[in-house]
Amino acid sequence: MRQDRQGFPAAAAAVAGLALALSLAAPPTIAAEPPPAAVRTLVLEPPAAQATRRFFGRIAARDTLDLAFEVGGRLVSLDAPQGARLAAGTPLAELDAAPFERAVARAELALAQAERDFSRAATLAERDAASRARADDAATARDLAALALEEAREALGHARLAAPFDALVAARLAPAFAFVEPGQAVLRLHDMSRVDVVFELPERLLTEIGDVARARFVAELPGVVAPVPLTLVEIRAEADRIGQTFTVTLALPDAVARDPRLVPGASASVVASVPADAPGIAVPASALVSGPxxxxxxxxxxxxxxxIARRRPVTVRSKTGTGFLVEGVEPGVEIVAAGAHRVSDGQAVRRWTGLVVEER
Structure with a gap:
């Protein structure tokens, strides 16, 4: 069968013409509009009458004392269990009293002899049988013997230790039957006559508050349901060298302080409230945008x-650089809280409410 050499070009031209005709007959493609941008929104709350801050604090005793004997000796009694709460005057520890009792007996004998010597010397001096100077020396020896007896009795009294205040035994620092030197600590006691809450106040917040006495403090304690009001005791007028903070001491009410769970070192949260000085409504930093x-x-x-998102100019204030107050909007207005940098004036947006999972 014979085929025309011009058949292939003619067929290709026919196919191209058919494709062109079909393309002209097809309806034009319309680009779909992008969905409105999703943004997180926030309804502005009325400005707070008070500004609050939360701090991490700790329970502290009024004072902590390392108890020691003023004399040395062998420790024969140490009746102070760690963690025990003891009333003021409770016996705690005792040294071997025998050496001190012998010292008292020697001092008593020496005083008795000195008194007899003074009596004889004074009688002889009155009869001019001895010099008056000898009688004076005997009187001095008698007085010295009396002082020695007083010191011996005082040393005997120092051989016993008692709680100087209502105390919590923190630690035993020496074992029983050990020989202790004068001034060597044997017990560590917490003075529980007042229980405090201590926290560190940063310098920038102290500058913001001004007078700490105008702040209201409450504590949130483990095991205590309601917040506990605190009383300002003192603020250390010297900043910490590392954190540049000031130590604030607050006192717990007596009724709460007797709780056995509140031991020195336990954690506590302190909430400080001060009257709000600056006007404005609080907004997150992510809601703010800036123009040219x-x-x-x-x-x-x-x-x-x-x-529809509408751009609203506002005036911004910030004392700390982290919290922002704005003026120019009223409470109850809904704003773009996150994603504002992707929004333009008059743009349609939709509220992002989170991920929704459909169960089938």
Missing amino acids: NRDAALFVLEGEEPA
């Missing part, structure tokens, strides 16, 4: 889904 002139603004939502 570095003026601040928020995007206020109008309408339902999809809502």
Whole structure:
């Protein structure tokens, strides 16, 4: 069978013409509009009458004392269990009293002899049988013997230790039957006559508050349901060298302080409230946008889904650099809280409410 050499070009031209005709007959493609941008929103709350801050604190005793004997000797009694709460005057420890009792007996004998010597010397001096100077020397020896007896009795009294205040035994620092030197600590006691809460106040917050006495403090304690009011005791007028903080001491009420769970070193949260000085409504930093002139603004939502974002100029204040107060909007207004940098004035947006999982 013979085929025309011109058949192939003619067929290709026919196919191309058919494709062109089909393309002209097809309806034009319309690009789909992108969905409104999803943004997280926030309804502005009325400005707070008080500014609050939360701090990490700890329970502390009024004072902590390392108890020691003023004399040396062998420790024969140490009746102070660690963690025990003891009333003031409770016996705690005792040294071997035998050496001190012998010292008292020697001092008593020496005083008796000195008194007899003085009596004889004074009688002889009155009869001019001895010099008056000898009688004076005997009187001095008698007085010295009396002082020696007083010191011996005082040393005997120092051989016993008693709780100087209502105490919590923190630690035993020496074992029983050990020989202790004068001034060597044997017990560590916490003075529980007042229980405090201590926390560190940063310098920038102290500058913001001003007078700490105008702040109201409450504590949130483990095992205590309701917040506990605290009384300001003192603020250390010397900043910590590392953290640049000031130590604030607050006292717990007596009724709460007797709780056996509140031991020195236990954790506590302190909430400080001060009257709000600066006007404005608090907003997150992610809600603020700036324009070409570095003026601040928020995007206020109008309408339902999809809502329209309208740019609203505001005045911004910040004392700490982390919290922001704005003026120019009223409470109850819904704003773009996150994603504001992707929004333009008049843009349609939808409220992002989180991920929704459909179960089938």
